[in-house]
Amino acid sequence: MRDPAVSVSDSAIPDTHERLSVNTKLAFGAGDLGPAIATGVLSFFQLFFLTTVAGLPANVAGSILLVVKIWDALSDPVVGWLSDRTVSKHGRRRPWLLYGALPFGISFFLLWLVPPFGDGGKIAYYLVLMLIFNTLFTVVNVPYTALTPELTRDYDERTSLNAYRFAFSIGGGLFAATVHQLIINGFCANPDNCQGVVQQPGYVAAGALWGIMVALPFLWCFFGTKERYTSAPSDDKMGLVDQVRVALSNRPFLFVIGIYLCSWLAVQITASIIIFYVTFWLENPDLIPITLFAVQGSAFVFLFIWNAVSRRIGKKAVYITGMLFWIVVQSVLFFVQPGQESLTLILAVLAGIGIATAYLIPWSMMPDVIELDELQTGQRREGIFYGFMVLLQKLGLALGLFLVGQVLAFQGFREDAPIGQQPESALLAIRLMLGPIPAVVLICGIVLAIFYPITKQKHAEMLVQIQARRSVQEE
Numbered sequence: 317m318r319d320p321a322v323s324v325s326d327s328a329i330p331d332t333h334e335r336l337s338v339n340t341k342l343a344f345g346a347g348d349l350g351p352a353i354a355t356g357v358l359s360f361f362q363l364f365f366l367t368t369v370a371g372l373p374a375n376v377a378g379s380i381l382l383v384v385k386i387w388d389a390l391s392d393p394v395v396g397w398l399s400d401r402t403v404s405k406h407g408r409r410r411p412w413l414l415y416g417a418l419p420f421g422i423s424f425f426l427l428w429l430v431p432p433f434g435d436g437g438k439i440a441y442y443l444v445l446m447l448i449f450n451t452l453f454t455v456v457n458v459p460y461t462a463l464t465p466e467l468t469r470d471y472d473e474r475t476s477l478n479a480y481r482f483a484f485s486i487g488g489g490l491f492a493a494t495v496h497q498l499i500i501n502g503f504c505a506n507p508d509n510c511q512g513v514v515q516q517p518g519y520v521a522a523g524a525l526w527g528i529m530v531a532l533p534f535l536w537c538f539f540g541t542k543e544r545y546t547s548a549p550s551d552d553k554m555g556l557v558d559q560v561r562v563a564l565s566n567r568p569f570l571f572v573i574g575i576y577l578c579s580w581l582a583v584q585i586t587a588s589i590i591i592f593y594v595t596f597w598l599e600n601p602d603l604i605p606i607t608l609f610a611v612q613g614s615a616f617v618f619l620f621i622w623n624a625v626s627r628r629i630g631k632k633a634v635y636i637t638g639m640l641f642w643i644v645v646q647s648v649l650f651f652v653q654p655g656q657e658s659l660t661l662i663l664a665v666l667a668g669i670g671i672a673t674a675y676l677i678p679w680s681m682m683p684d685v686i687e688l689d690e691l692q693t694g695q696r697r698e699g700i701f702y703g704f705m706v707l708l709q710k711l712g713l714a715l716g717l718f719l720v721g722q723v724l725a726f727q728g729f730r731e732d733a734p735i736g737q738q739p740e741s742a743l744l745a746i747r748l749m750l751g752p753i754p755a756v757v758l759i760c761g762i763v764l765a766i767f768y769p770i771t772k773q774k775h776a777e778m779l780v781q782i783q784a785r786r787s788v789q790e791e
Contacts, residue, residue, distance in 0.1 A: 336468055336477065343540020344467060345480035347413065347460045349488040350530035351453065354424055356489030357496055357526060359587035360608065362427075363717045367731045369515050370430050370438055374729055378721020380439065381714045384446045391454045396703025399459040400696075407543035408699075409466065412459035413534040420456050421531030423449040428523030430516055454703075456534055461705060462698035465683035466543045469779065475631065475680040479623035482675040483616060484533075490612030492529075494605045496522050562693060563700050569685045571768045572678055573704055575635070578761030579674035582754040584716025586646070586667075589749040592724070596738045597746050598654050603661075610661050614668025615675065622672055626680075630772060635677040635765045642670025643755045650751030679705070684770045684778075691778050694785070720749055 366377035395412075402408045427449060431441045464481075468474060500518030563569060590608070595601045626634045645667045652660055682705060690696050727745035730738060 336473060340467065340541055341477055341480040343537050344463065344477060345482075345484040346533040346540070347463070347537030348481045348485040349533035350417070350420065351457050351460075352485035352488035353492040353526055354453065354530050356492045356587075356612075357522075358427075359489075359584055359716070360493050360591055361496060363588055363721055364591045365428065365519060366442065367721075369519060370442070371731065372435065372438060372442075373725060374721040374731065375725035376439065376721075378718040378725075380443050380446065381721075382718040383443065384450050384714065387447055387450065391451050392458060392707035393700060393703040395454045395458045396462065396699030396701070398699070399462060400699035402459075406538075407466075409459035409463050409543060410538050410541065413456055413538045416452060416455040417531040417534035420449075420452040420534075421527040421529075423452050424530050425523045425527030428519045458699065458703045460534070460537065461679070461682075462702040463537075463541065463543065464679075464702075465686050465696075465698055467541065468544070469683075469687075474683050475623055475626055475676070478676055478680045479619050481679070482619050482672075486612050486616040486619060486672070486675060488529075490609060490616060492526060493608040493612060496526075497605045497608075499525070563689070563697060563704065566685060566689050566692070568681075568688060568768065568770050569701065569704075571764050572681045572685055574764045575681075575761050575768065576678035576705060578757050578764065579639075579678060581715055582642075582646075582757045582761070583671060583674055585719060585749055585754050585757070588716045588720040589746055592720075592729075592746050593649075593750045594660075596735060597743055598652075598657065598660065599735050600654075600657060601735070603657055607661065607664050610664035611668045611671065614665045615672040616668075618669045618672035619676055622676055626677070631677050631680055632765055632768055632771075635673050636762055638670045638673025638677075639758050639762050639765075640670075642667060642674075643758050645670065646751050646755045646758070648751075650747050681768070681770070684775045687775065687778050687782060688770065691782055691785075723749060 362381070363374070363377055366372045366380075367374050370377075372380075399409055399412060402411060404411050406414070423445065426445055427442075431438060433441060464474060464477060467477060499522040500515050503518035503521060504515065590611075591604060594603050594607055622634050622638065645663050649660075649663055649667075652663070682701060686696065686698055686701050689701070723745050724742060727741040728739045729742040729745070
């Protein structure tokens, strides 16, 4: 289905500017704190935990995480489709947050236990538990992300709303990634030898803390927001398969999911390998907390800077600028040598500047795509579209962990080897996966962004046509 032609003069474009209260933005932003903590800890530590603590081979651990995504490919769009049809006094999306929060927190805690089984039993345990956890992640996160276009229709206010969201997201990921390692080290009797199974009590304690913290923010979001734009629900006569087909026929949506997959895959490859890079290449695991703080702290600050810049130069230009900056930094990281800790931290700060745009821009494009779908079909399918985005979020995480696990295993990484005794082939693989490989993926994202068709002007024209249609329907 082609995009509808629009030829609306500037004077006909209505003033759609509307301000949401700071309290509403804070409550909405808090809803991403739980998923951010979970994703941050999983991104940085899950593969490292499964290999060096639970004792699974790197390729097996990575494969488990990828297999789970087959289920996500079904569950994410289904939950989005169901949330489009949810009818309650609390709206379509918010009831899912209320009832899914506690189970989500419990399942996250269970991920960090090491069952007293052999390798086969452990593989079964983590496979089943990850299926349960990812399903519950879908139950709370897909309806949450679909709230964005139902809170405001203002083009710039949506970017602001996502700036608050990702401030919580990056702030939560920053806090969790930094404190997680400190908790683990705190349970080691000998901090100089804090590796392998001796870290297990620390992972259990950290998992209990995060299990609580990933659940509670959803209640803040539930009580602090109100769905305002739900007057055009999805057509109940159209089945899930047909709705997916219509969504995938939305050309700008295909650009957005491509941009997001490239961005998030680069983020996840970097996040998955950075612990290995600091531990086995730089040979300084004490540097892990401050390195993660430098990356996430810089991204947190630049969320608001990029948000302000986007109001002047547009979302597309901000994304391309941020990605180009990040590509340069990623490439330089390949050449850093052991002992160059100061340079590493400087590059970590600079990387965060580009990473902020990977968080902010694709998600702020999504509501505009949904309005195009409403213009083309007369229906609002936020759940379907955001279901795909959450699927891509988890797919990027799984692909990142899978690729890292497979490459490490192929290059001879030894799960039981102490610092300083990994083979040169494994160390080279670690450096490639932190530098050139993510850079190539980011270049693909830039190419897609160049051809993304919805501008601020075109979005305003779409709103004119949507409002005209609604006015006719109301007469």
